[in-house]
Amino acid sequence: MFNEKLVSERLTLRDHDDVQETFLARGWSDGLPIVPPTELKVRDMIAASGLPASQVLGVVPPRFAEATVENVAVNAVMAGCRQDYMPVLVAAVQAACDPAFRLYSVQATTHPCGVLVVVSGPIVQQLGMNAGFGTFGPGHRANATIGRAMRLVLMNVGGALPGHGDQATQGSPAKYSYCIAENDAASPWPPLRVELGFLPQQSTVTVIAGEAPHNVNDHVCTSGENILHTVASTMTTIGHNNSACIGTGDVCVVLGPEHAAQIAADGFSRADVREFLFRHARNRVRDMRDRAMWRMHEMPDWIDLDDDDAEIPIVGAPEEILVLVAGGAGKHSAFIPTFGLTRSVTRRVETP
Amino acid sequence: MTLCTEAFIGLAREESRALGMPELPIAIIQHPLGGLKGEQVAQRAREALEQVVVGLTRARH
DSSP states (O other), X not given: OTTOOOOSOOOOOSSHHHHHHHHHHTTOSSSSOOOOOOHHHHHHHHHHHTSOTTOXXXXXXXXXXXXXXHHHHHHHHHHTOXXXXXXXXXHHHHHHTSGGGXXXXXXXXXXXXXXXXXXXXXXXXXXXOOOSTTTTSSSOHHHHHHHHHHHHHHHHTTOOEETBEEOOSSOOGGGTOOEEEOOTTTOSSOOHHHHTTOOTTSOEEEEEOBOSOEEEEOSSOOXXXXXXXXXXXXXXXXXXXXXXXXXXXXXXXXXXHHHHHHHHHTTOOHHHHHHHHHHHSEEEHHHHTTSTTTTSSOOOTTSOTTOTTOEEESSSSGGGEEEEEOOOXXXXXXXXXXXXXXXXXXXXXXXX | OEEEEGGGHHHHHXXXXXXXXXXXXXXXXXXXXXXXXXXXXXXXXXHHHHHHHHHHHGGGO
């Protein structure tokens, strides 16, 4: 494999500063300095995938260009990834290119969604990923660079550049790097990957076209039900896409460990949590009429849009609320609204 | 034939090239279209009409 022909353009540049200026000028950067993708580094990254350089992982819109192991490896090096992150990135790119994810819409929309990469399974510990304090934030190489590499692939392979392909009106910090790990040890329920049909000893990646997280702060509740009311309240706003895109996608709730523990101690299973949030995270027709995205999309016909008191859930069924546990100590959780017309996709991480 | 507002012309041209239709006629309308009242939308349509006619008929010239 080390003798495979690589097809990437080769540049001869003077020094580190020349690399940075050239990549910025060519539109290949997210605005931050990149790690120069030398041939040796790229070959090592390709080798870490266990796959041929020319293997196509998917087609990335809006350019509809092929994401190959080679060009994903180039972006992984640029992002600062360690070689053993490559199998996670491969799975994430494949998942994002799945038709169910609707990547063209996710890339080109005026909505600010990023592509949240959720890693679950033994690989979280193997790669030293952070699933504790600051789970959505900076400070850990794997989280930071896998998320960044994903964004660089979407930009450099897919052609989603701000205002040229990526039409997000305002964008989001979630578009720089958006990668978290599920905290198996802190979860009172089976891990998300098991819920989705994978084995506990397998590792998975789930991609979700999510906004940046909305914090759920509940410091006073002593019952799981009341915590879930606070979560439902945070979910119930008319200004996100899920208020009007019902039954066409899922949303995500990331419970902090302390909230999850209280909820589970009061007898809620994960399915119970989803059912509760489905029943309580509802807008009313009167609050939505002629506002937000009113009537832009077909609503399920069981919602009477002529009744001001009729309730509108933010998803079509409880199963469309993904629930996982991540974070450190403290009484915070997060709700992640999504683009709404996209379904999360989960793929197994295959290591060589 | 495609219509789009001026804010999205870059995406429209990128897509027409990516999908193998680089010569796709695109009528460009002033942005925004969303939020306009009926008569304003009708005015936009009148302004775009000539581009649409040219776009649909130019292959015959």
